[in-house]
Amino acid sequence: MAIFTRIWLLFMMRNREFFRDRSALAWNILFPILVIAGFSFMFGHGGQLQYKIGVVGGERALTGNPLYEEFRKSNYVEFVSFESGALAIDRLRHHRVDLVLDPAERKYWTSSTSPRGYIASRLLADGIRRCPVPLEAGSVTGIEISYIEWLFPGILGMNMMFSALFGVGYVVVQYRKNGALKRLSVTPVRPFEFLTAQVLSRMFILMSTTGIVYTGCVLLYGFSCRGSYLALVLLFIAGGFSMVSMGLVVASRSSSEEFANGVLNLISWPMMFTSEVWFSLEGANPVVRWISKVFPLTYMIDGVRMVMNDGAGLLDVSVQLLVLVFMSVFFLTLASFLFVWQKRQ
Amino acid sequence: MIILEVVDLVKHFPGVKAVDGISFAIPSGACFGLLGPNGAGKTTSMEIIEGILFPTSGEVRYRGERRGRGTNSEIGVQLQNTELPQYLTVGETLRTFRSFYGKRADMDWLVASCRLDDILDRDNRKISGGQKQRLLLAMALANDPDLVILDEPTTGLDPQARRHLWEIVRGLKATGKTILLTTHYMEEAEILCDSLAIMDSGKIIAAGSPDDLLRSHCGGIAVQLYGVTDSRALEGLPWDVRTIDGRVEIFTDSLNDCMRALLDRGIDLSSMTVRSWNLEDLFLNLTGRDLRG
Numbered sequence: 035m036a037i038f039t040r041i042w043l044l045f046m047m048r049n050r051e052f053f054r055d056r057s058a059l060a061w062n063i064l065f066p067i068l069v070i071a072g073f074s075f076m077f078g079h080g081g082q083l084q085y086k087i088g089v090v091g092g093e094r095a096l097t098g099n100p101l102y103e104e105f106r107k108s109n110y111v112e113f114v115s116f117e118s119g120a121l122a123i124d125r126l127r128h129h130r131v132d133l134v135l136d137p138a139e140r141k142y143w144t145s146s147t148s149p150r151g152y153i154a155s156r157l158l159a160d161g162i163r164r165c166p167v168p169l170e171a172g173s174v175t176g177i178e179i180s181y182i183e184w185l186f187p188g189i190l191g192m193n194m195m196f197s198a199l200f201g202v203g204y205v206v207v208q209y210r211k212n213g214a215l216k217r218l219s220v221t222p223v224r225p226f227e228f229l230t231a232q233v234l235s236r237m238f239i240l241m242s243t244t245g246i247v248y249t250g251c252v253l254l255y256g257f258s259c260r261g262s263y264l265a266l267v268l269l270f271i272a273g274g275f276s277m278v279s280m281g282l283v284v285a286s287r288s289s290s291e292e293f294a295n296g297v298l299n300l301i302s303w304p305m306m307f308t309s310e311v312w313f314s315l316e317g318a319n320p321v322v323r324w325i326s327k328v329f330p331l332t333y334m335i336d337g338v339r340m341v342m343n344d345g346a347g348l349l350d351v352s353v354q355l356l357v358l359v360f361m362s363v364f365f366l367t368l369a370s371f372l373f374v375w376q377k378r379q
Numbered sequence: 380m381i382i383l384e385v386v387d388l389v390k391h392f393p394g395v396k397a398v399d400g401i402s403f404a405i406p407s408g409a410c411f412g413l414l415g416p417n418g419a420g421k422t423t424s425m426e427i428i429e430g431i432l433f434p435t436s437g438e439v440r441y442r443g444e445r446r447g448r449g450t451n452s453e454i455g456v457q458l459q460n461t462e463l464p465q466y467l468t469v470g471e472t473l474r475t476f477r478s479f480y481g482k483r484a485d486m487d488w489l490v491a492s493c494r495l496d497d498i499l500d501r502d503n504r505k506i507s508g509g510q511k512q513r514l515l516l517a518m519a520l521a522n523d524p525d526l527v528i529l530d531e532p533t534t535g536l537d538p539q540a541r542r543h544l545w546e547i548v549r550g551l552k553a554t555g556k557t558i559l560l561t562t563h564y565m566e567e568a569e570i571l572c573d574s575l576a577i578m579d580s581g582k583i584i585a586a587g588s589p590d591d592l593l594r595s596h597c598g599g600i601a602v603q604l605y606g607v608t609d610s611r612a613l614e615g616l617p618w619d620v621r622t623i624d625g626r627v628e629i630f631t632d633s634l635n636d637c638m639r640a641l642l643d644r645g646i647d648l649s650s651m652t653v654r655s656w657n658l659e660d661l662f663l664n665l666t667g668r669d670l671r672g
C-alpha cells in the first residue's frame with residue numbers, strides 16, 4: 035500500500051510541476067494547433083502546384099509513346115512510379131496521386147470524388163485529342179482524405195514524441211543534476227516507484243494534451259475519426275508509453291543536460307523524418323525505410339492514420355499495437371536495469 | 380546506547396583513497412560533529428552513512444544492525460545541495476515528503492519547530508536561502524527520526540539565518556534526537572556538538588569533546604597583537620608566532636613570560652588582546668592547514 039501511496043505522491047508532484055508551468059503547458063497545446071493551421075493555410079486551398087500521375091510499371095513504360103510524351107510536356111503533371119497496379123490504385127484512393135495510368139493495359143483511373151482527378155483526366159484527354167491513343171477509363175470510389183487529414187496524425191504523434199522524450203529524459207537528468215534524485219534516494223522511495231510515477235505522470239500529461247489538441251482540431255478543422263475510437267486511444271497510449279520509456283533509457287544514467295539534449299535530438303530528429311510525420315516514404319531509399327521500422331513513432335502514426343483515415347478497427351491495427359507494447363516493455367525494462375539515482379563512483 | 384556506529388570504513392575511488400579506515404560511535408541523544416577541510420573525505424563518509432555510496436570495506440551500523448535500505452525509513456537526512464521541486468509550495472513539498480514514510484512527524488510540530496508558518500503557501504522558488512534550509516531541515520524531520528544527519532546545514536547563510544538554524548537544532552537536541560553534523564564553521568561545532576571527529580586526508584586525526592580536544596592538543600592561550608609593523612622584533616621568541624589577517628598571534632602557555640619578553644623587545648602592548656584556543660587553532664595545530672583552505 036505504501037508503494038502506491040509513494041507512486042501517487044510522486045505522480046502528483048510531477049503533474050503539479052508541469053501544469054503550473056504555464057508556458058510549457060501552453061506550448062504543448064498551441065504548437066501542434068499552430069502547425070496544423072500553417073499547413074492548412076498552405077495546402078488547404080489547392081496549394082499543391084502539380085497534379086500527381088501514378089504510372090504502373092514506372093516511367094520506362096511511357097518511353098517512346100507519343101501520347102505520354104505529349105502529356106509529359108505539360109508543366110502541370112508529375113509522374114510517380116508504382117510497381118503494381120493495386121498499390122497505385124490504393125494511393126489513388128487515398129488521394130496521394132490524382133490519376134493512375136497503366137500504359138501496358140491501356141487504362142487509366144481517377145477517383146470519382148476528387149476534383150483534382152477530374153482536372154488531371156482533362157489534361158490527359160487534351161493529350162489524347164492531339165495524339166489519339168485508345169485508353170479505357172476506369173473509376174474508383176474512395177474516401178476523400180485531404181493532405182491535412184493525412185498530416186494530422188503525424189503532427190499529433192510528433193508532439194507526443196517531443197513531449198515524451200524531452201518531458202521525461204531531460205527532466206530526470208535535470209533532477210539528477212540538481213540533487214533532487216539524491217534527495218529522493220535517502221527516503222524510502224525506490225527507483226521502480228520513481229520511474230513508474232514518471233511514466234504515469236507523463237502519460238497523463240500526454241493523454242490530456244493530446245485529447246485537448248485532438249478535440250480542438252476536430253472542432254476547428256472538422257477532422258473526423260472514421261475507425262474505432264478504442265483502437266485510436268489504445269494506439270495513443272501504447273505509442274506514448276513506448277516513447278516515454280525510450281526517454282527514460284536516455285535519462286537512466288546521465289547527469290549532463292547537454293549530453294541528454296544531444297542524445298534526445300539524435301533520436302527525435304531521425305524519428306520525425308523517417309516516421310512519415312510530414313511526408314510519405316513512398317519510393318524512398320530502402321535503408322531509410324528500414325531505419326523507420328526501429329522507431330515507435332512509425333507504428334503509432336501508421337496505426338492512427340489507418341484508424342482515422344481508412345476507418346480501421348482494433349484488429350486491423352493489432353500488429354502496430356503489439357509492436358508498440360513490445361517496444362514499451364523492452365525500453366522500460368532496459369531503463370529500470372540501467373537507472374541509477376546518481377552517477378556511480 | 381549507541382545509535383550509529385561506523386566501523387573501519389574505507390572508500391576507494393580510482394586513484395584516490397577518499398576514506399581510510401575511519402571508526403566512530405554516536406550515543407543516542409548526542410550531537411556529533413564531523414569536521415574537516417574540503418577533500419578530507421568528510422562528504423564521502425557522510426554519503427556512505429546516508430546510504431548514497433557503498434563503502435569499499437567496513438560498515439555502518441544503525442542500532443547495532445548493518446545499515447540497509449530499510450534504514451532510510453528511520454533516519455532523517457538534510458543534504459548539502461538539494462534543489463526543491465519547482466512550482467510546488469513549501470506546504471505541498473513538506474506534505475509530499477512526509478507522506479513517503481510510514482511513521483510521520485506531526486505536521487503542526489514540523490511547521491512550528493522549523494518556523495515555516497509564514498511561508499507554507501509560498502512557491503519554493505520564492506523563498507530565501509535561510510527559509511530553504513529550514514524547509515530542508517523540516518523534510519529531514521518528516522519521519523520523526525531518532526537520528527538526523529545534517530550535512531553543512533548553514534553553508535551560505537547569513538549570520539542571522541545561521542543563528543536561527545542553530546536555535547532549531549538546539550531545540551531538536553532538547554527533544555532527545557541524535558544529530559550527526561558536518562560543518563566548516565568552528566563556532567557552530569563548538570556551540571552545537573557534544574563530541575567531534577576531525578578528519579584529514581581520509582583519516583580521523585582527533586576525536587573527543589571540544590573541551591577535551593582543546594585541553595589535550597592546545598594548552599595555553601593565544602596573545603593577539605595589532606599594529607606590529609616590525610616583525611623582526613618578534614624573531615627568536617620561544618613560542619609559535621603566526622601572522623593572520625594583519626594581526627600577530629602568539630600561542631603560549633605562559634602569559635607572564637610572553638608579556639615580559641614582548642616588553643623587553645619594546646613592543647607596544649596597548650592593543651593586545653588575549654583569547655583561549657579554539658577549534659580553528661586546533662585544526663591548524665594538527666594539520667598545519669586552515670580548515671577552510
